[in-house]
Amino acid sequence: MALYEHVFLARQDLSQQQVDALVEQYKGVISSGGGSVGRVENWGLKSLTYRVKKNRKAYYTLMDLDCPPAALKEMERQMGLSEDVLRFMTLKVEKHEEGQSAMLQKREERSERGGFGDRDRGSRGFGDRGDRGDRGDRGPRRPRETGEGAAE
Numbered sequence: 001m002a003l004y005e006h007v008f009l010a011r012q013d014l015s016q017q018q019v020d021a022l023v024e025q026y027k028g029v030i031s032s033g034g035g036s037v038g039r040v041e042n043w044g045l046k047s048l049t050y051r052v053k054k055n056r057k058a059y060y061t062l063m064d065l066d067c068p069p070a071a072l073k074e075m076e077r078q079m080g081l082s083e084d085v086l087r088f089m090t091l092k093v094e095k096h097e098e099g100q101s102a103m104l105q106k107r108e109e110r111s112e113r114g115g116f117g118d119r120d121r122g123s124r125g126f127g128d129r130g131d132r133g134d135r136g137d138r139g140p141r142r143p144r145e146t147g148e149g150a151a152e
Contacts, residue, residue: 001035003096004065004072008079008088009058012045019059022084026063029075035067038096043103052086062103064096 010019019042027037043060052058065072072090079085100108 001066001068002072003093004067004090005093005096006063006065006072006075006088006090008061008063009048009052009086010061011053011084011086012055012057012059014059014084016042016059018084019061022082023061023063026075026079029078030065030067030071033067033071033074035065035071038064038066040064041101041104043107055086058086060103062101065090066096 008022010022014022023040023042027040030037039062041062043062045057045059047057048055076088076090079088
């Protein structure tokens with residue numbers, strides 16, 4: 001059997017329980033096809049970069065699969081028919097990662113740090129350039145050339 005990582009995006013107006021029910025439904029499809037589902041990670045409700053089927057946010061879920069290609073194809077077919085699933089992507093992998101995925105690790109680091117972004121702005125405001133990018137005095141402007149095509 002082959003190893004896969006499968007991520008799908010569910011609609012924003014679903015509840016977390018409905019997303020969990022979708023996961024259980026697709027787990028059943030994989031197990032009935034002779035495969036098994038390993039790790040399942042719910043990454044939560046995240047903003048999308050652009051609208052997908054009129055949704056600005058989606059529930060992201062990662063599943064580690066060990067199944068034959070036919071079972072995967074059936075699960076993807078059912079996801080394509082479902083109105084609750086916006087997008088999905090499956091990658092074939094050599095082996096599954098141990099522990100948490102990078103997405104969950106990033107979320108935990110952010111919560112430990114207490115910030116929302118990945119950048120530390122310090123005490124500087126948005127408009128303050130600080131010590132970087134200061135060009136100093138540039139000197140006087142050179143005069144504009146006059147001639148054909150030049151504005152007078």
